[in-house]
Every structure is written in structure tokens, then in C-alpha cells.
Amino acid sequence: MVKVETAILPGGVVSRPGSTTDYKTGTWRVKKPTVDLNKCTGCLICWIYCPEPAILKRHDGKIEFNYDYCKGCGICAEECPPKAISMVEE
């Protein structure tokens, strides 16, 4: 279930910064990025080019995906220098 705030404030005021997280755009995805951590160098190139953002840095400096919001565009896989990311069918 997607929780959507419906209260409409006077003047069209939007009261909650960053509240698009209520809506999980991960459901749009057709293909899903997966990372080969043996190849990932932690350069964060994928992260700087993700439009959402749906990529997070792990404690070891490598990356993981936030599948709640990743739309599966494939930019990260296309741009990763060591080709550590592949797009797989959902």
C-alpha cells in the first residue's frame, strides 16, 4: 500500500521536505541493477549519475542499491568504469 498524504494546506503549502519518499518508484522497474562487489572500486561514478538518487555508499566504501526507489534506468550500469553493475530481469 502506498501511503499518500492528502491534507491540503492553505496557500498550496507543502509541509514535508523530501516527502516523495512516501511513494515507491521501485515499482516502475523492469530491469534491476546488481553489483559485483569483487569488481566495485567504490569510485561512486554510478552514484553521481543516478537521477533518483537510489545508490548508497556502504561502510566499506562500495555501493548498494535502494530498490524502493531505483527505476531501473541502467545509467549506473552503462557508466560504471569496471563494469561492475549488470541489469537483470526482475
Next chain:
Amino acid sequence: MLVGEVKSIKELYGLDLIAPGHRACAGCGALVAVRQILMASKKPLIVVNATSCLEVTSTPYPQTMWKVPWVHLLFENAATAASGIEAALKALSRKYGRQEHYIIAFGGDGGTFDIGIQALSGALERGHRFLYVCYDNEAYMNTGIQRSGATPLGAATTTSPVGSKIVGKVQNKKDLLEIVAAHRIPYAATASPSHWKDLTNKVRKAQSYDGPSFIHVIAPCNRGWYFDPSYTIKVARLAVETRYWPLYEVENGRYRITHSVPSPKPLEEFLKVQRRLSHMLLPENAEVLERLKAYVDERWERLQKLSACFT
């Protein structure tokens, strides 16, 4: 002079000012550019947004992706609203002490090249301290891909189709940065999200001036340019590498190409990956292709000469 130069991606990590869950199409180039610009921006920041894909997809009311104060006014008046905010902050500063805020106004190409150009010109002339960013997807995308003053020659849009009478848009792209630079503002530059270091440093530079500044950033749109969503950054990079999108700045009137392209890729490489432009490679459209090539070459040559004047 460059205060707080961005040197590595790692120093930008954690500085995101937008949340995911926004409704932009998968792989939207505008969102990549806006994300990078916001990460580089000085704070506290107030964002003004003209009606456009960015506005509609970022704020599906009552939700919003923005984590900073953000105001949406009309399609045509982002620069006017930014001027008013800056003037109000000045008045508050006089009354209550310094209110230090940075203002960025975002407009699409329709909102900037066409309908908002009068408001923009006025704000630049009055000298308000703010950064105006035109994210350019080269058509009115939010209403279904209509041609704008930013659409390049030959591009197919719903109002400049390829048919027996015309081969896409009949006119060349308007040279907006030159119009902006003619206001003699402190800082104006082009940029591309593919060249994130160049872009983020231009944001820092723009905000170091006590006056208006302007950044014109390319924003590949897979829906309106017809390419695979995973190619967004590749297309932006090809635009730079073919000299279609020169990266340069005009700082206090001094021109400088910020990313030299000594051996450009053939323009065809940029055209062939997008269905809005790939018809230009057909033999029967050779004349249109030659015209576009001439436009790209002349612009580059002119920029090179202007840059040489100031080195």
C-alpha cells in the same frame, strides 16, 4: 578565483538536497543535473522553479522531493520571483541583520529561451544576486515534445515533424548564453552533467559573485530525444565531445573554453543515437546535416577566437 573547489566525488557524498520518489521518467537527465547542482550549492538555499517537467515531477502535490525551501510560480516568471525573494531578504537584512541566503532559479528551455526571457532579462539587468539555471532538454517536454527556441535544426518534435514539407525544425537553435552574456553579468557558463566536476565547480564559481549568474546545462531527455534511458550520460558526453555542446564560461566578460575538444568526434555520433535526429543521416537530408555542422563549427570557432582574446 575559486572558493571551495570540488576535487572529488567523495566530498559530494551526503550533500544531496533532493529525495528519491520523484516522478521524473527513469533516466531523466534534468534530474541528474539538478541533483549535482544542488549538491554543489552553497547553503542556506532557496529554490525557485518555473512550470516544467522539473516542477511537475518534483512536487506531486502534496509531496515534494525538495529538502530546501522551494517555490513554484508560473511558467514565465521564475526570474521575477527570484528577484522578489532577493529584494525581500535585503529588506529583512536591513531590519533584522544579515540574512544570508543563496537563490537558484530553475527553468526549462521553453521557460527560459521563450516565455521567460523578458523576466530573465529584467532580473539580470537589475543585478539581483541569484543563480539562474536553464536545464535544456531542447523542447517543451512536459506538454508533449513541442519545438522551442532551443530545439536544434532538423530535430523532430510534435510541432516540427519530419515529412514531405519539412525535415524537423527549420531554424537553428537560439544562442541563449550570448544573449545572457550581453547583460554583462559577472558569470555565465554552459555545462553538462556528464562533466560533473566542471558543472559543480561552475555552480561554486557562480555563487561566489555578488550579482546575477547563469548556467545553461544540457539535460538529455530519453522520452523526447528517443534514446535508451541508460544512455542519458553517454548522450550528454557525446554532445560535448562532438562540440555540439561547448563547455565554456564568460567571467566578467572574459571568455574561456573550460573543456577543450582538440579532436572532436563526428557530429553523426551524437545524432545517430537519438531518433529525433537520426533521420539527418539519410542521404536525402544531407543538406540539413551540412547546415547543422556549419552551425556547430562556426560557434566553436567563434568561441575559440574569443577565448584566445583573453589568454
